[in-house]
Amino acid sequence: MEQLIHRVEEWVRQQPIEQIYVAFAVLIFTISFFGLFRVLRRSKSNTILLAGLSGSGKTVLFYQLRDGSPHLGTVTSMEPNDGTFVLHSELEKNGKLKPVHLIDVPGHSRLRPKLDELLPHSAGVIFVVDSLDFLPNCRAAAEYLYDILTKAIIVKRRIPMLILCNKADKVTAHSKEFIRKQLEKEIDKLRASRSAISTADIANDFTLGIPGETFAFSQCRNKVTVAESSGLTREVSQVEQFIRELVKP
Amino acid sequence: MLDQLLIFTRGGLILWELGSSLKGSPIDALIRSCLLEERSADAAFHYDAPGAAGGAAYTLKWVFDNDLGLVFVAVYQRIFHLLYVDDLLAAVRREFSRIHDPSRTSYDDFNETFRQLQKEAEARAEEMRKSKQAARVPTAPKKQTSGSGKQRNSGSSGNTSGSGKDESDGDSGKGRWLANGSSNGQGNESKDNSRAPSGFLKGKETGAREVGAFDVNKLQKLRSKGGKKTDAGGVGSKATKAEPKKNVKKNRVWDDSPSESRLDFTNPVDERGEEPLEVVEADRGESMMDKEEIVSSESESEEDEEVENEKPCTKKKGWFSSMFQSIAGNAVLEKSDLKPALKALKDRLMTKNVAEEIAEKLCESVAASLEGKKLGSFTRVSSTVQTAMEEALLRILTPKRSIDILRDVHVAKEHGRPYVVVFVGVNGVGKSTNLAKVAYWLLQHEVSVMLAACDTFRSGAVEQLRTHARRLQIPIFEKGYEKDPAIVAKEAIQEAKSNNSDVVLVDTAGRMQDNEPLMRALSKLINLNNPDLVLFVGEALVGNDAVDQLTKFNQKLADLSTISNARLIDGILLTKFDTIDDKVGAALSMVYVSGAPVMFVGCGQSYTDLKKLNVKSIVKTLLK
Numbered sequence: 001m002e003q004l005i006h007r008v009e010e011w012v013r014q015q016p017i018e019q020i021y022v023a024f025a026v027l028i029f030t031i032s033f034f035g036l037f038r039v040l041r042r043s044k045s046n047t048i049l050l051a052g053l054s055g056s057g058k059t060v061l062f063y064q065l066r067d068g069s070p071h072l073g074t075v076t077s078m079e080p081n082d083g084t085f086v087l088h089s090e091l092e093k094n095g096k097l098k099p100v101h102l103i104d105v106p107g108h109s110r111l112r113p114k115l116d117e118l119l120p121h122s123a124g125v126i127f128v129v130d131s132l133d134f135l136p137n138c139r140a141a142a143e144y145l146y147d148i149l150t151k152a153i154i155v156k157r158r159i160p161m162l163i164l165c166n167k168a169d170k171v172t173a174h175s176k177e178f179i180r181k182q183l184e185k186e187i188d189k190l191r192a193s194r195s196a197i198s199t200a201d202i203a204n205d206f207t208l209g210i211p212g213e214t215f216a217f218s219q220c221r222n223k224v225t226v227a228e229s230s231g232l233t234r235e236v237s238q239v240e241q242f243i244r245e246l247v248k249p
Numbered sequence: 250m251l252d253q254l255l256i257f258t259r260g261g262l263i264l265w266e267l268g269s270s271l272k273g274s275p276i277d278a279l280i281r282s283c284l285l286e287e288r289s290a291d292a293a294f295h296y297d298a299p300g301a302a303g304g305a306a307y308t309l310k311w312v313f314d315n316d317l318g319l320v321f322v323a324v325y326q327r328i329f330h331l332l333y334v335d336d337l338l339a340a341v342r343r344e345f346s347r348i349h350d351p352s353r354t355s356y357d358d359f360n361e362t363f364r365q366l367q368k369e370a371e372a373r374a375e376e377m378r379k380s381k382q383a384a385r386v387p388t389a390p391k392k393q394t395s396g397s398g399k400q401r402n403s404g405s406s407g408n409t410s411g412s413g414k415d416e417s418d419g420d421s422g423k424g425r426w427l428a429n430g431s432s433n434g435q436g437n438e439s440k441d442n443s444r445a446p447s448g449f450l451k452g453k454e455t456g457a458r459e460v461g462a463f464d465v466n467k468l469q470k471l472r473s474k475g476g477k478k479t480d481a482g483g484v485g486s487k488a489t490k491a492e493p494k495k496n497v498k499k500n501r502v503w504d505d506s507p508s509e510s511r512l513d514f515t516n517p518v519d520e521r522g523e524e525p526l527e528v529v530e531a532d533r534g535e536s537m538m539d540k541e542e543i544v545s546s547e548s549e550s551e552e553d554e555e556v557e558n559e560k561p562c563t564k565k566k567g568w569f570s571s572m573f574q575s576i577a578g579n580a581v582l583e584k585s586d587l588k589p590a591l592k593a594l595k596d597r598l599m600t601k602n603v604a605e606e607i608a609e610k611l612c613e614s615v616a617a618s619l620e621g622k623k624l625g626s627f628t629r630v631s632s633t634v635q636t637a638m639e640e641a642l643l644r645i646l647t648p649k650r651s652i653d654i655l656r657d658v659h660v661a662k663e664h665g666r667p668y669v670v671v672f673v674g675v676n677g678v679g680k681s682t683n684l685a686k687v688a689y690w691l692l693q694h695e696v697s698v699m700l701a702a703c704d705t706f707r708s709g710a711v712e713q714l715r716t717h718a719r720r721l722q723i724p725i726f727e728k729g730y731e732k733d734p735a736i737v738a739k740e741a742i743q744e745a746k747s748n749n750s751d752v753v754l755v756d757t758a759g760r761m762q763d764n765e766p767l768m769r770a771l772s773k774l775i776n777l778n779n780p781d782l783v784l785f786v787g788e789a790l791v792g793n794d795a796v797d798q799l800t801k802f803n804q805k806l807a808d809l810s811t812i813s814n815a816r817l818i819d820g821i822l823l824t825k826f827d828t829i830d831d832k833v834g835a836a837l838s839m840v841y842v843s844g845a846p847v848m849f850v851g852c853g854q855s856y857t858d859l860k861k862l863n864v865k866s867i868v869k870t871l872l873k
Binding site for chain 1: 255257259260261262263264265266276277280281284285286318355643644645647648649650651653656659660
């Protein structure tokens with residue numbers, strides 16, 4: 001072993017010094033080139049996340065967008081649904097269509113850490129809200145939404161978000177304006193109670209909105225829009241519009 | 250007689266379904282309270298559809314196909330004791346995995362295959378039953394008489410708990426019987442009658458809520474494997490307990506020494522007389538609840554080397570072929586492969602002070618979720634098991650509801666009522682000390698706190714709280730000793746409402762979980778006052794007893810409650826965390842058993858020593 005090292009050393013010393021410098025420079029150049037490439041490439045990911053409380057209709061939406069129908073129905077998801085596909089309604093269109101990478105993250109509170117793993121790679125987040133059963137879950141939905149909106153990645157990269165009021169086909173579903181106002185109110189209250197804790201709150205990295213004013217989604221640094229949809233009756237046009245804006249062909 | 254058989258993916262899409270629609274949503278309940286709670290190794294799950302007028306009680310059984318990520322669930326009415334379900338599920342799994350295709354989403358052709366399988370399974374079950382009945386005829390009469398005697402008991406006791414283990418008929422020889430009274434008494438009787446011919450009596454009920462609470466009877470079964478344990482004795486008679494429950498609340502006699510002299514030393518004059526005493530205002534800086542914990546993200550070293558060298562390797566396949574397979578990534582995980590890795594993991598967990606039953610259940614659950622899975626390339630069995638276990642632990646310790654107390658306090662404030670927290674636990678775990686710490690933390694967030702001294706038994710408890718109140722400069726409501734704690738608490742809450750305190754912290758006396766009269770008193774306190782948060786205080790030093798404490802507390806609170814929706818333990822406060830170095834297993838045992846999240850961790854004896862549980866670091870410590 002020692003002999004080998006000796007031999008290598010002698011051989012290295014024998015080479016003219018410029019060659020070693022050139023070899024070194026080439027190495028550093030290639031490494032930096034690839035690093036830059038990867039950094040630049042990351043900003044053009046085409047992953048969209050479907051998040052929301054358990055039972056809001058994410059899995060139904062996922063299959064609706066993929067296959068055009070939710071098949072036999074769904075149960076509470078235990079794992080994320082991951083798929084890269086061309087949106088079903090666009091299959092008929094001709095021309096070059098870039099496939100969309102859609103991930104449906106389970107909404108059950110025990111599986112929340114999965115969302116944190118997937119956020120760094122996402123280009124947009126669709127937060128699905130159950131407009132039918134909204135008021136009993138308003139607080140939980142607002143807390144989840146608040147947690148997502150205050151994550152460092154969302155704020156820094158200004159990842160756009162769509163708040164989707166699902167199940168809008170039902171008669172007793174609330175309108176999207178009502179839901180938006182309720183969520184803003186709840187988040188306002190959350191802001192007060194969470195920021196009362198000192199700067200080192202483990203859960204939230206940033207504070208939302210402008211202090212002193214009532215919270216509105218327009219105050220967020222990332223773009224937040226509200227839309228309606230219905231997973232079961234295939235009313236997903238607004239969702240697809242959002243997706244298409246983000247994942248340009 | 251199967252109500253429904255469902256095949257769905259782990260991601261939630263239903264692939265195939267046969268049967269009528271069910272009342273309520275049993276499948277979702279199964280997923281939420283059983284599979285996601287790492288109880289997938291249980292034999293069956295019982296579900297009561299809410300609001301149903303009797304008869305909508307289902308039993309669910311399931312089977313995994315971990316390779317394809319599928320779950321097969323069979324649902325049937327609880328009163329039917331179907332023997333062929335396990336068999337049928339295994340057969341369905343076999344057949345379905347043959348025709349399964351990830352891109353297909355409709356499997357209508359499976360209907361025919363299923364009908365055939367069902368007929369075969371029923372036929373097989375019939376044969377087995379006939380052959381067993383022939384062998385059991387001589388012993389049947391003896392069972393009947395003992396059975397009828399116990400049947401009478403079942404109606405009287407007020408116990409409700411779920412027994413899930415569907416013991417195969419081979420166990421009939423033991424004649425073990427779980428005494429469970431039931432709140433739906435009629436259902437019990439009819440069930441017992443229908444099952445009498447099989448000569449094997451079981452009481453099968455569930456608790457009033459599916460809160461994911463640990464199954465007491467299963468636990469008792471595990472413990473009394475050797476002999477017969479009739480817990481009818483524990484419910485009916487209180488012979489072994491030393492406390493005579495009299496109508497008048499006399500002081501408790503622990504031994505024979507007479508101590509009838511006046512014990513109430515609270516001297517109301519004293520308070521004024523002690524004014525000149527130096528009141529050290531408690532301002533020790535920020536409570537550790539608000540300090541961010543820096544978790545070092547070190548790369549996880551491969552500890553598996555040591556594990557593998559320790560155990561004597563008895564590999565069935567040759568070393569070379571298993572290495573090759575692990576590189577190529579085609580090995581299918583068998584139970585025999587998982588056993589050594591799981592045993593090592595279980596031992597490791599137990600050295601970290603996790604209760605033995607909990608470690609066992611966890612390992613079984615992880616095995617159930619890994620069996621049949623294909624190993625990825627370049628991975629070993631031990632690392633796959635480790636990752637699966639880590640995920641499972643993360644899932645269990647992540648709270649399933651928000652533990653933001655400040656938010657709840659604000660909500661209660663808006664409604665104009667005080668937020669009431671009751672601290673319960675066994676003797677000497679640190680309730681009063683940690684109560685003061687919580688009060689200190691709340692004060693730092695501009696919440697007005699009031700203490701209620703409902704520990705009217707222990708000498709010096711009221712003075713202790715009084716001292717804390719003086720140092721923190723908050724009001725305290727106390728009525729001295731030997732008063733009924735429930736009444737004291739009620740009056741304290743009224744007083745808090747009148748002087749606009751936001752939070753009332755109620756201190757109770759420590760009590761052992763087996764002590765029937767004391768548990769009844771506690772239940773009365775909770776029912777009378779309906780607190781917002783019932784906080785169980787447990788010490789991190791406890792070992793296997795944690796399981797027993799929590800199950801008994803929850804059970805007693807459920808049984809002795811007068812309202813239908815009983816209040817159970819809502820949160821856990823883990824104390825004396827600084828005394829254990831890395832033996833953090835008590836946290837896991839407690840959370841697994843009760844399903845309640847750990848809201849606070851007490852890590853010292855001064856006011857600032859209160860922090861939140863850092864799930865990731867606990868999981869890392871447990872698996873180190």
